[in-house]
Amino acid sequence: MSHDLREFPMTDSNFEHIRGVAYQRTGIVLGDHKREMVYSRLARRCRVLGVTNFDEYIHILESSEADELSHFVNSITTNLTSFFREGHHFEFLLETVLPEVFDANTATRRVRIWSAGCSTGEEPYSLAITVHKFLKKNVTRYKGWDVKILATDLDSNVLSHGRHGVYRVAGSDGLSAEDRREYFDELDQGNEHELIAKDKIRSLIIFNRLNLLHKWPMKGQFDVIFCRNVVIYFDKETQKVLFDRYANILKDPGYLMIGHSENLHRVTDRFKALGGTRYKKVC
Known part of the structure; x- marks a missing residue:
């Protein structure tokens, strides 16, 4: 179909401009294969704004950046997640990482975990459940410790979802029946059953909006x-910068978990591969 016959005409120049903004502001690389996705998602913004083509939309994006840029980012980012996704990471965290990390921090009695790109919150809540289980097993030894999970994302909509901590029962397959009972209250909303995270895990998490490519406000190490x-959305050069910054902000010992389709080969030599997309800082 010709682009001229669409509801909102998008020229090649429009698409180049849009992906330029995406890369400059977020580091996200929008390849040619993303053009249809970009069109369909930004067409919704055009309808909301009452514009008739992408020339007008780009003008608004450039002239009212603070407002529209947030909507733009929310539109082009994809948020696919679930509780305890890639479960071997959480098993490793519980059985190996947390015992080592807590032993290393006996002087400060302080532990910090960062969920970078937390989406709608399933990952940080899975982390909180894992931490709570560890503390419950070691209640005498680690009572009164300062433990926090920072959950950040670029998308303000998914952060709001995470802060509320409300999830559909139908979408909670990663949770065991025991974890659902222990860590969530269940509400019957007519046709829909919802889970609401209990305070004992909510209190461990701080949700904040953060662009990974901008200056990080965090003072301490993780x-x-x-x-x-x-990082699947970033090019290699952006990945190199990001993983170098992760190494800088990680303690020693410090651990990094990445996605199953990602790897650090030829990206950084500051982490040792432990298998299963698990890494330990080496320098």
Whole structure:
């Protein structure tokens, strides 16, 4: 179909401009194969804004950046996640990483975990459940410790979802029946059953909006970073910069988990591969 026959004409120049903004502001690379996705998602913004073509939309994006840029980012980012996705990471965290990290922090009694690209919150809540289980098993030894999980994302909509901590029962397959009972309250909303995260895991998580390519406001270092299925949107040069910054903000020992389709080969030599997309900082 010719682009001229669409509801909102999008020229090659329009698409080049849009993906230029995406790369400059977020580091996200929008390949040619993403053109249809970009069109369909931004067409919704055109309808909301009452514009008739992408020339007008780009003008609004450039002239009112603070407002529209947030909507733009929310539109082009994809958020696919689930509780305990890639479960071997959480098993490794519980059985190996947390015992080592807590032993290393006996002087400060402080542990910090970062879920970078947390989407709608299933990952940080899975982390919180894992941490709570560890603390429950070691309640005497680690009572009163300062443990927090920072959950960040570029998309303000998914962060709001995470802060509310409300999830559909139908979409909670990764949770065991025991975890659902222990860590969530269930509400019957007529045709829909919902799970609401209990305070004992909500209190461990801080949700904040963050562009990974901009300056990070965090002052202290982290013990563990989960950055899974995020860098697939970045080119190699951006990945090199990002993983170098992760190494800088990780303690030693410090652990990094990435997505199953990602790897650090020829990207950085600052982590040792442990198998299963699990890495440990080496320098």
